[in-house]
Amino acid sequence: MPLFDVYPLYDVTPIKAKDILVYDDQGTEYLDLYGGHAVISIGHSHPTYVSKISEQLENLGFYSNSIKNPLQMALAEKLGHLSSCEDYHLFLCNSGAEANENALKLASFYTGKKKVIAFKNGFHGRTSAAVAVTDNPKIIAPINAQQEVVFVDLGDVEAVEIALQSGEVCAVIVEGIQGIGGLDEASTDFYQKLSALCKQYGALYIADEIQCGYGRTGDFFAFQRHGITPDVISLAKGMGNGFPIGGILIHPNIKASFGLLGTTFGGNHLACAAALAVLEVMENENLMQNVRNVSTYFVEKASSITSVKQIKGRGLMLGLEFDFPIAELRKQLIFEHHIFTGSAKDPNILRILPPLTIQKAHIDAFFEALQTVLKNLT
Incomplete structure (x- = not known):
């Protein structure tokens, strides 16, 4: 085949x-x-990474998220400490696309709204909502195009505010540094004004840190240079060093309810062991x-x-x-x-x-x- x-x-x-x-x-x-x-x-x-995964596999590779998994708790604590996001809550999934999918879904649940503002040349994944907020018509199938998305130029505060004035926007999603789009980053002034506008109009600020996060810029997250506090932070890629894992960090103002988010494989024992090994090496070295x-x-x-x-x-x-x-x-x-x-x-x-x-x-x-x-x- x-x-x-x-x-x-x-x-x-x-x-x-x-x-x-x-x-x-x-x-x-x-x-x-x-x-x-x-x-x-x-x-x-x-060697630390190989050892931690091998050791975990010898004990328990997977079990359902319907039971307690101490590795998830350990990962949340370690990640909060190294990223300085201790007060956020962690939801684990399997990939960057899933992270953004869940971030957008959460924003819509929380606000009761359905429009999203995204940025030209941005890339957020290939699943339904994630690809809809990606600026690449070639990979947006007709079924994805049903999403209500407004694309604006990165750095254009005025265009963002005009789009927010409809009162129908649940989220603004932005990469800390655009990856596939060409390594563009706006000014600190722009990100701070964007954050303020989200608060003013009741939209969630989703910081896509899937490629630019996890220490890649020299800060744990790229947005931290700009002194802002996103509502949701999406992460993946470097999180598992090759083992599939992703997640979102959720501001404590956003409360969970049963059935809001869910996953079968997300945060499984092997994935958490891999992610813990990554953080251990990042800190120790x-x-x-x-x-x-x-x-x-x-x-x-x-x-x-x-x-x-x-x-x-x-x-x-x-x-x-x-x-x-x-x-x-x-x-x-x-x-x-x-x-x-x-x-x-x-x-x-x-x-x-x-x-x-x-x-x-x-x-x-x-x-x-x-x-x-x-x-x-x-």
């Missing part, structure tokens, strides 16, 4: 990985500067400080390359903008220099999303390869 043809695939078959290095079935070593779409946060096959240090070094190196028009994003969520499409550049990086990188909606942006464990020597290797490829392309 063939697989359903979804993605264009590079002819590389990874079979093993360690920290920031990946090995294919031919024994070729690759430098991973993409982390599998920003998923690998603490590096591949970290001071990975957010490492992000800040190596990001500064990366930006300094990138700034010296004349063909880099702009460096977008922050931390280890970075985009190098060139004045030409990067498809061939990316292809040469992977096949001639064995370095994984990413692309964005803007064809001229090379996306960099490595594990948070990356070191300066890895960055040196990348820029040496990049300079060689750029010479070949000119």
Whole structure:
């Protein structure tokens, strides 16, 4: 039985990985500067991570959410401590799309309203409500288009307020830094005004931290730079370091009721063990400080390359903008220099999303390869 043809695939078959290095079935070593779409946060096959999951599997891999799971409680406590969101409540699911789906559903339940404000070039997932608030008509099926969504430009406070004045908006959903859209981030003034408008008009502020959260910017969450308090925070990707887990953090003003949200696999024992291991490594190895240090070094190196028009994003969520499409550049990086990188909606942006464990020597290797490829392309 063939697989359903979804993605264009590079002819590389990874079979093993360690920290920031990946090995294919031919024994070729690759430098991973993409982390599998920003998923690998603490590096591949970290010994603490492997040990915690293996130990949990030997005891109990799964049981129903109808019984107590102490690992969920431990995860909520640890996550609250490291993120400085101790007063929020945690709901666990399996993916980023599910996290946003539940965040939007919760906002509609809580407010009794059904319209949503989202931002152009945003991406929030492929499930029904999540894809409806994603600015990509190609992946919105007719059944998804029934959602009532208003798209505005990121940074346009006036357009947001005009849309809110209808009194029918349940939520505004915004990425801390747009990922696939091109690493754009608005000003602190914009996010603060957006938060104030949500309070004024009774809409929930949903901070999508699925790609930009979990230490990737050097802060635990990207929104924390702007001094705001979202009503709901969605998270996934780096949360499990490859094990499927997602969740939403819910402000304590929003009260739960039976049947409001639910999940079969969300927050299962193995997923929680993986997520706890990630937080343990992040804390013990001071990975957010490492992000800040190596990001500064990366930006300094990138700034010296004349063909880099702009460096977008922050931390280890970075985009190098060139004045030409990067498809061939990316292809040469992977096949001639064995370095994984990413692309964005803007064809001229090379996306960099490595594990948070990356070191300066890895960055040196990348820029040496990049300079060689750029010479070949000119």
